[in-house]
Amino acid sequence: MSNVLETPIEFLKGVGPQRGALLRSELEIHKYGDLLQLFPNRHIDRTRYYKINELVNSNAEVQVVGRIIHIKTVQMGKTKSRLVATFIDDTGEMELVWFQGHKWIRESLKLNTTYVVFGKINQYGATFSMAHPEMELLEEHKASLRSAMQPVYPSTEKLANKGISNRAVVKMMQQLFIETGTNFGETLPAYLLDELKLIPKNEALFNIHFPKSQDLLLKAQFRLKFEELFFIQLQLITKNLVRKHKIKGMPFTQVGETFNTFYTQHLPFPLTNAQKRVIKEIRNDLGSNAQMNRLLQGDVGSGKTIVALMSILLAKDNGYQSCLMAPTEILAIQHYNGIMELAKNSNLNIQLLTGSTKTADRKIIHEQLEEGQVDVLIGTHALLEDKVKFANLGLAVIDEQHKFGVEQRSKLWKKNDIPPHVLVMTATPIPRTLAMSLYGDLDISVIDELPAGRKPIQTVHRYDNNRLKVWKFLKDEIAKGRQVYIVYPLIQESEKMDYKDLMDGYESISRDFPLPQYALSIVHGKMKPADKEAEMKRFIEGKTQIMVATTVIEVGVNVPNASVMVIESAERFGLSQLHQLRGRVGRGAEQSYCILMTGHKLSQESKTRLETMCATNDGFEIAEVDLKLRGPGDIMGTQQSGVLNLQIADLVKDKDILQLARSYAIRLLKSDPAMEQPQHQTLKQIFFELSRKKNIWNYIS
Numbered sequence: 001m002s003n004v005l006e007t008p009i010e011f012l013k014g015v016g017p018q019r020g021a022l023l024r025s026e027l028e029i030h031k032y033g034d035l036l037q038l039f040p041n042r043h044i045d046r047t048r049y050y051k052i053n054e055l056v057n058s059n060a061e062v063q064v065v066g067r068i069i070h071i072k073t074v075q076m077g078k079t080k081s082r083l084v085a086t087f088i089d090d091t092g093e094m095e096l097v098w099f100q101g102h103k104w105i106r107e108s109l110k111l112n113t114t115y116v117v118f119g120k121i122n123q124y125g126a127t128f129s130m131a132h133p134e135m136e137l138l139e140e141h142k143a144s145l146r147s148a149m150q151p152v153y154p155s156t157e158k159l160a161n162k163g164i165s166n167r168a169v170v171k172m173m174q175q176l177f178i179e180t181g182t183n184f185g186e187t188l189p190a191y192l193l194d195e196l197k198l199i200p201k202n203e204a205l206f207n208i209h210f211p212k213s214q215d216l217l218l219k220a221q222f223r224l225k226f227e228e229l230f231f232i233q234l235q236l237i238t239k240n241l242v243r244k245h246k247i248k249g250m251p252f253t254q255v256g257e258t259f260n261t262f263y264t265q266h267l268p269f270p271l272t273n274a275q276k277r278v279i280k281e282i283r284n285d286l287g288s289n290a291q292m293n294r295l296l297q298g299d300v301g302s303g304k305t306i307v308a309l310m311s312i313l314l315a316k317d318n319g320y321q322s323c324l325m326a327p328t329e330i331l332a333i334q335h336y337n338g339i340m341e342l343a344k345n346s347n348l349n350i351q352l353l354t355g356s357t358k359t360a361d362r363k364i365i366h367e368q369l370e371e372g373q374v375d376v377l378i379g380t381h382a383l384l385e386d387k388v389k390f391a392n393l394g395l396a397v398i399d400e401q402h403k404f405g406v407e408q409r410s411k412l413w414k415k416n417d418i419p420p421h422v423l424v425m426t427a428t429p430i431p432r433t434l435a436m437s438l439y440g441d442l443d444i445s446v447i448d449e450l451p452a453g454r455k456p457i458q459t460v461h462r463y464d465n466n467r468l469k470v471w472k473f474l475k476d477e478i479a480k481g482r483q484v485y486i487v488y489p490l491i492q493e494s495e496k497m498d499y500k501d502l503m504d505g506y507e508s509i510s511r512d513f514p515l516p517q518y519a520l521s522i523v524h525g526k527m528k529p530a531d532k533e534a535e536m537k538r539f540i541e542g543k544t545q546i547m548v549a550t551t552v553i554e555v556g557v558n559v560p561n562a563s564v565m566v567i568e569s570a571e572r573f574g575l576s577q578l579h580q581l582r583g584r585v586g587r588g589a590e591q592s593y594c595i596l597m598t599g600h601k602l603s604q605e606s607k608t609r610l611e612t613m614c615a616t617n618d619g620f621e622i623a624e625v626d627l628k629l630r631g632p633g634d635i636m637g638t639q640q641s642g643v644l645n646l647q648i649a650d651l652v653k654d655k656d657i658l659q660l661a662r663s664y665a666i667r668l669l670k671s672d673p674a675m676e677q678p679q680h681q682t683l684k685q686i687f688f689e690l691s692r693k694k695n696i697w698n699y700i701s
């Protein structure tokens with residue numbers, strides 16, 4: 001690549017030290033190459049010139065050719081005034097207006113000289129006007145290198161205040177293309193350009209700034225987005241390959257007795273196609289020589305547990321122990337009960353270990369574990385303690401991924417000389433695009449199909465003043481034998497208020513649903529684990545009809561008879577949280593409902609969240625909306641607050657291009673893993689430059 005791109009920015013004609021310093025501090029533009037990569041946010045289509053009699057009050061930005069015949073200052077109140085110029089063409093007249101900078105503007109404007117003016121149209125009475133128009137002499141307009149489509153660059157307040165307007169940036173960019181001769185060198189192999197019909201790099205760079213047409217702009221964007229995502233994918237995939245190469249796994253070579261017997265005789269229900277596919281993917285991994293590191297995504301209720309169990313059976317068949325770790329005690333217990341039930345005919349020694357396991361029992365478990373008598377250990381963080389030693393841990397299943405950090409994953413790795421295979425299960429559907437971009441070190445399986453016969457949950461939004469009707473509905477459902485969750489928000493910052501809300505709510509619910517006809521459970525974070533447990537148990541056993549809770553029930557609990565989820569102050573929950581909560585119902589055969597309660601004051605964003613919840617049950621769709629509303633950083637939670645700092649591509653909008661880039665990157669690395677072929681030499685060079693300067697993790701701010 002030509003060295004000219006390394007030239008310090010202040011050397012560009014028209015920049016100089018002062019502007020150079022500003023560009024450095026405000027836009028991180030240090031060199032010619034950085035400026036070149038300052039891509040426009042949008043373009044203004046200036047392919048068309050309007051006549052004054054064609055103007056409409058559309059609020060659009062348009063350009064008009066004409067001349068000024070008169071300029072006057074109009075007083076507005078005591079201190080303010082505006083400058084008004086009468087601007088005409090051969091079809092009529094309009095006004096150009098300035099509220100600031102009168103003196104300078106007045107001096108520089110030329111009467112009876114043809115200008116191209118550009119700006120937003122306003123209408124006052126019969127007169128059209130344009131405030132603070134961009135003005136250019138027709139002569140200059142024609143002579144400028146600028147194409148018909150004008151770039152609008154990302155700018156900062158400070159830049160604009162210091163006189164680096166968009167126009168100034170445009171000028172710099174033009175200068176850059178002049179000085180460099182628009183000669184930057186191709187970065188992608190010719191066969192890729194051919195196959196994907198990508199325009200050459202030089203053409204793309206020119207047209208991204210100064211497109212000669214809409215069509216060329218689109219082609220330029222496509223080419224540059226593809227390139228950006230392609231190089232990221234090359235890095236991610238290489239990283240993944242290196243891991244697989246370096247970390248030897250324990251090959252589970254056989255599918256044996258335990259698995260086969262379960263599969264042929266004890267399956268409690270036919271597996272969905274998605275479950276079958278995922279089990280196959282896992283089996284392939286486990287049977288290979290590499291360590292499995294797989295993320296299993298599946299919406300709530302999609303049936304991840306049985307997939308976990310069948311992986312565990314494979315481990316058993318190959319003489320290995322497994323563990324299953326869940327983020328809360330309640331969940332761990334549910335898993336324990338669920339797996340015990342599923343595996344009741346499978347002759348497995350399954351143990352539960354949590355913070356509340358009694359010391360005496362704990363000791364026994366530790367011993368049996370080390371001696372290899374325990375096949376499956378299910379539990380919470382307690383599994384991570386140093387005292388917990390396995391004889392030969394072959395598989396670690398982690399449920400509800402987003403609650404565990406990367407360090408915890410790696411702690412599990414160290415439980416064995418050779419790291420065990422890892423299966424991470426998450427019910428937070430991370431949009432595939434994000435998952436592919438952020439979890440480059442994990443392979444991904446998706447259960448994208450719910451078991452047959454599930455009735456979609458009906459979701460409605462109700463205002464607080466309709467509470468009586470909602471309560472009536474709950475009573476009808478309870479009369480049919482159903483159970484109900486009523487959930488209150490618990491947000492750390494306002495914890496005190498939230499507990500007060502919860503307790504006030506609980507009291508009024510107790511009044512509206514009195515004993516002996518109704519029995520209530522309550523669970524919240526301040527209760528002792530044993531008390532929580534007891535309350536949950538009463539609800540699970542159907543001894544209470546209503547569970548009043550804070551979001552502690554968010555993860556995983558399974559009470560198929562619960563068919564109504566009421567979420568109080570629903571506007572305070574994020575989309576993925578709402579979806580998780582809703583997933584607590586709809587687990588049985590009955591029609592289930594989710595009722596989102598709010599007051600009348602709602603922000604636009606809250607409205608969008610509520611509407612989305614009412615419109616769809618699809619976790620992936622919801623995750624996409626969430627991604628748009630919040631940006632990728634928040635979705636991942638704080639521990640992985642990764643935002644990809646992409647230059648031009650957009651993970652949400654450009655997911656198709658991402659997919660394409662990924663498939664081509666995979667293909668390339670399959671055919672030429674070390675990028676040794678002649679046609680990959682440039683690519684290889686850029687790849688290493690990028691990896692050095694911008695390791696993939698640097699994309700994640």
Ligand code: ADP
Binds near residue numbers: 451452
């Ligand atoms: P999640 O993915 O949320 O962990 P679970 O594994 O808890 O889901 O499964 C949810 C419910 O669906 C359980 O009651 C389970 O028995 C049931 N289930 C799972 N797979 C199937 C299937 N293929 N057919 C019918 N029911 C299924």
Ligand code: MG
Binds near residue numbers: 304305399556
């Ligand atoms: Mg689950």
